[in-house]
Structure formats: structure tokens, C-alpha cells
Amino acid sequence: MTDTSERLVAGVQAPDFTLPDENGSPVSLADFRGSKVVVYFYPAAGTPGCTTQACDFRDNINSLKSAGYQVLGVSKDEPAALAKFTAEQGLNFPLLSDVDLEVHRAYAAWGEKSLYGKTVTGVLRSTFVLDESGVVTLALYNVKATGHVASLRKKLGIDS
Numbered sequence: 001m002t003d004t005s006e007r008l009v010a011g012v013q014a015p016d017f018t019l020p021d022e023n024g025s026p027v028s029l030a031d032f033r034g035s036k037v038v039v040y041f042y043p044a045a046g047t048p049g050c051t052t053q054a055c056d057f058r059d060n061i062n063s064l065k066s067a068g069y070q071v072l073g074v075s076k077d078e079p080a081a082l083a084k085f086t087a088e089q090g091l092n093f094p095l096l097s098d099v100d101l102e103v104h105r106a107y108a109a110w111g112e113k114s115l116y117g118k119t120v121t122g123v124l125r126s127t128f129v130l131d132e133s134g135v136v137t138l139a140l141y142n143v144k145a146t147g148h149v150a151s152l153r154k155k156l157g158i159d160s
Contacts (some may be wrong), residue, residue, distance in 0.1 A: 007108040008139045014039070014130045015106035019074065019096040022082035027072070027094055029134065036069045036137075037130045038152070041109035042145075043123040045077045045085035045095070049145035053125075056149040058091050067158045069129075074098050074109075076123065113142070127152060 008014065018028040029037070040057070042050045057064075057071050064071060071093040075082070082095040096103075104110035109126040112119055125145065129138035129152075138155060 007141060008128060008136050010136055010139060012136050014128060014134050014136050015103070016134070017098075017103045017106065019098055019103060020079050021094045021096055022079055022086045024079045027096055029072075029130075032070050032072075032130075033134060034132050036067075036132060037134075038064065038069050038071045038127060039074060039107070039130065040071070040125075040127040041074045041104060041107065041123055042125055043075065045075055045081050046088070049125075050075070051085075051089060053145040053148055054085070054091055054095075055089055056145075057093060058089065060149045060153065061092050063153070063158055067156065069156070072096055074103060076101060076104065108141070129156065 014029065016029050018026050021027045042053055044050055054073060061071060073093065073095045076099055077097060078099060079097045082097055086095055098104055101110050104123060107126065107128060109124050111124055112121055113124055124141055125143050127140045127143055128136055131137050
């Protein structure tokens with residue numbers, strides 16, 4: 001797996017993973033070979049920014065799917081918390097639980113960040129776009145929750 005300090009860049013093979021979804025069922029990145037995939041990492045289910053971002057993906061899922069993209073959200077939350085978040089927000093894509101942070105670290109989505117002027121260690125809100133072979137085509141670190149999906153759609157050439 002990738003070292004925590006080594007950020008992923010376009011052109012590298014994305015680290016494979018298998019994580020439980022909101023129902024506790026295993027989901028493997030390899031299951032999505034043949035499809036383009038958006039994998040996004042967010043700090044915590046149910047928090048304001050993460051809710052905004054998840055609902056933004058929910059509201060844009062049809063246009064993303066029409067353009068050939070699957071969406072996977074990854075957080076350190078337990079599956080039960082993800083199930084509650086999914087039900088409360090009517091989410092229509094899988095949320096995956098990475099409680100040991102192994103996948104976060106593999107994608108360099110865990111590390112130091114500035115929060116209210118203090119340096120803390122935590123989830124770096126990040127998004128990765130993978131091609132049909134699992135190769136990273138876009139690696140975005142420290143993204144903003146609000147407006148992120150619109151920005152992503154623009155970068156991917158998907159019309160609003």
C-alpha cells in the first residue's frame with residue numbers, strides 16, 4: 001500500500017481494497033473494473049459538511065451514472081452509523097467503513113491538516129476518479145464540501 005505521505009497522482013494504479021458497506025456487506029474496488037469510479041473520503045457521517053457533500057453526490061448520481069461513473073464514499077464510521085446516515089439522507093450509492101484507516105492511508109487521505117488555525121491529524125477530504133482499469137485519472141486533496149460535485153462534474157466534462 002502507498003505510504004501515508006505519498007499522495008496519489010494521475011496515472012498510478014489505485015490501491016485495491018475491500019471494505020464493509022453500510023449493511024456490513026463487503027465491497028471490493030475490483031468489483032467495479034470496467035466502470036469509471038469516483039471514490040471520495042469524508043471525515044464523518046452526519047456532520048454538516050459531510051451531509052452537504054453526500055447529498056450533492058446523491059442529487060447528481062443520475063448524471064454521473066449516465067456518464068459512466070459509479071460513486072463510493074469512504075469514512076472511518078462504523079457500518080451502523082453509515083446505515084443511519086444513508087437512511088436519513090436517502091443516499092443512493094454505497095458508503096464504506098474504513099475504521100482502521102488502512103484505505104485512508106493507502107490513498108493519503110489521512111494526515112495533518114489545519115482546523116481552525118490548529119494543526120490536527122485527521123481525514124483529508126479527498127476525491128479520486130479512476131478509469132475502467134482502476135488507474136487514477138484525477139486526484140483531488142483538501143476539497144471543499146460545498147460545490148465540490150459541480151466542480152468535479154466540470155473537470156469530468158459532464159454538463160450540468
